[in-house]
Amino acid sequence: MEYQFSHDTTSGNFRAKFNTEHQVFGQWLETEIGSNQANLSKVLKMLDGVAHTHQQDIKYVGHQYTLVLSNEDAIIALNASLEGEEMSENLAEQALEFDETESAMCGIDDFHQLMLAWANFLTK
Template sequence: MEYEFVHDAITGAAKAKFSYGHEVIGPWLEVEIGDNTEKMRDLLTAIANIDSGKNNEIMITGREYSVTFSHDDVIVQNNSSINGEAQEMPAELAEDFDDYEQSCSSSCGIDDFRQLLLSWAKFTNTLQ
């Protein structure tokens, strides 16, 4: 998983760009976490609880995206893909939808995700 953090040239807002297959993590970081210290601590606590065996799985649902932690991996996905809001579509659009659907969900290892969160926290000055 490759990523880059940048500041928007106009607004100064923190932006996250991710490699193919992990694109959904960028908007999740921007929309659900931003520079919110409490949310960052909640995520790091969830990872610690999984690592310690206190929990087998933890799902944190946000406004637009959700993240699920387990011993094996972390899955970030758009809430519409969880709720099954996708409807039946014509065959002509099915191929394009497959690309869209892949950009609605992404997974990675829990250690990589922890490092990602710490990097984002450093970039946004979220944890002091």
């Protein structure tokens, strides 16, 4: 998984750019985590829980995306796709972009490294 982080000093927003296959991870980081240390800590604790227990799946439901962690994978999906809601008119017109940003998956170790990299980036 390839990614690049940046900080917009004008708006104060942190940005995460990913390859097309994993771009939903960037959107999730920006939307659900951002620079919020409480949310970041919660996800890191969830990762520790997955690593040290044999829980089935742990979910983190955000405003727009849901993260599902298992012992092997991390999956991020747009809440609307999980709830079976119809796509908005705007997204229906851009179905190709919706398909590419609806969900993504990676290995749990890669996701853990991503979260540590994001935490490190925020503290710089």
